[in-house]
Structure formats: structure tokens, C-alpha cells
Amino acid sequence: MPLHDAQAFVLRTYKLAEADKICVLLTRQSGKLRGVAYGARKLRSRFGSCLEPFTEISLTYFEKDGRELVSISHAEIVRSHYEQAAGSVVAGAAMSYMSDLCCEFLPDHEPSDTVYRLLTATLDAFGEHADSHALVRYFEVWLLKLAGFYPDLRRCGRCDLPTSADADIWLSGDGAPQCPTCSSGRGVRVTPAVRSTISRILAEPPARFAERPPPADHLDRLAEFSLLIIRHSLERDLKSFALFNRLRRDTETPQP
Numbered sequence: 001m002p003l004h005d006a007q008a009f010v011l012r013t014y015k016l017a018e019a020d021k022i023c024v025l026l027t028r029q030s031g032k033l034r035g036v037a038y039g040a041r042k043l044r045s046r047f048g049s050c051l052e053p054f055t056e057i058s059l060t061y062f063e064k065d066g067r068e069l070v071s072i073s074h075a076e077i078v079r080s081h082y083e084q085a086a087g088s089v090v091a092g093a094a095m096s097y098m099s100d101l102c103c104e105f106l107p108d109h110e111p112s113d114t115v116y117r118l119l120t121a122t123l124d125a126f127g128e129h130a131d132s133h134a135l136v137r138y139f140e141v142w143l144l145k146l147a148g149f150y151p152d153l154r155r156c157g158r159c160d161l162p163t164s165a166d167a168d169i170w171l172s173g174d175g176a177p178q179c180p181t182c183s184s185g186r187g188v189r190v191t192p193a194v195r196s197t198i199s200r201i202l203a204e205p206p207a208r209f210a211e212r213p214p215p216a217d218h219l220d221r222l223a224e225f226s227l228l229i230i231r232h233s234l235e236r237d238l239k240s241f242a243l244f245n246r247l248r249r250d251t252e253t254p255q256p
């Protein structure tokens, strides 16, 4: 049974049997994997609070031949965003949605240092006054792009002509970009302003993007665009997408 050391984010956890836990981990060294932590739900577990979502840990695990689940033998906290997620419903919903995107769109056992750094930098940018709307949209664009699901907006998907940076483009139901002629104005409209927001996201680190966020309606259009890609790729919606957007709007416009 080979032992492995790794650094990882806990993305999700599930209860198993009486006292055990299954964790979905994003490891830096081996990509996404599922591990079981025996006894992790016991009162005096040797894992303590290591295996809570949004915690970065260093861990040791071993693989058994032919088993899908690895076995986690040791874990220590590197840093935790769990309290932050628990302390703010909006930040908590944002992080849950980010976890869901990782769980759904990243392949198992395919390490990507870029994805790992994206998650680290985005979680680090969640501070007391951080714009969670901007950070979630930032993460969404990058994750879908790195996972290979983000369309190339520089060419029309139908006539293959380059799209003009100054003109609207439209996305058909399958997320393919179309020029004004091919789309006849049907589909989700992507304005030049939204495209320049996407360019900023691809050029800036998350903290800087969230410090000078674009107007909320640009971010809303970006969310529509991402929703289209998610829906088309998964053939269903992610509940955490809608939950984050609802909680965010509720806190932005307090009821009298």
C-alpha cells in the first residue's frame, strides 16, 4: 500500500457509517480524489477540525489496489476558511458554489497547479469587505476556462469570422458565440462591456479584480453567460448557483 503526502483543499464531506467521513479533496499533487477518514466523526477524533470544507490541509493517505476511495491516515491544517464561510451566509454560499464547480467540472486524478492556485488565491481574497459577487464571477470564468468549457469569444461559432470587440455577440443555447448576422439577435447577449470584464478577469489576480469590481449589472450578465455554459455542460442546474445569487441579492437590498 503506497503512502502519499499531499496538500489539499477539502471540497465536500459526507457521513459514512457510524463515525467515518468521506472527503472530496482537491490535491495539488494528484488532482481531485475521494478519501475516507475512519473515525473522523468521533468526539475525540485524531483529525480534529481538519476535515471541514474550505480547509487547506497537508495529509498522508494510502491507496488500496482497485479501490476508488483512498484512506486518509493523517491530516493537519495549513489554513482554514471554514470559520469565514460559517460566519457569513453569503461567503458560505459563495464557497459552496465554488466547491460544487470544482466537484462537477474537474476530472478525477488530474493534477493542475493552476487550478490549485486559482482556488487558493480566490479563497484568500475573501475578506471582511470583499465583493463576493465579483470573486465568484472571477472564479467561475477561470474554472470553466481551465476545465475546457469556456467558449472562445474571438470567433463566431457558425461562420468562423473573427468577432469585433466593439460589437455585441450572442450565445446560442449550447453556449456557442455567434456574430450579429448569424444569431439575428437571438440568444444571450454579450456586450462589449461584459467582454472587457472577461478580459480583465483573465488578466488580473482575484484580489485586484474584486477591489475595483465592474458594475453589478455587468457581473449579472456574466453570471447568465456562465449559467448557460453550466446548464449545457451538466444538462442540469447547480442549486448552489441559484442559492448564492439569491442570498447575495437579499443582503444587497435589505427589506424595510
Ligand SMILES: [Zn+2]
Pocket: 156, 157, 158, 159, 160, 161, 178, 179, 180, 181, 182, 183
Ligand atoms: Zn457568424
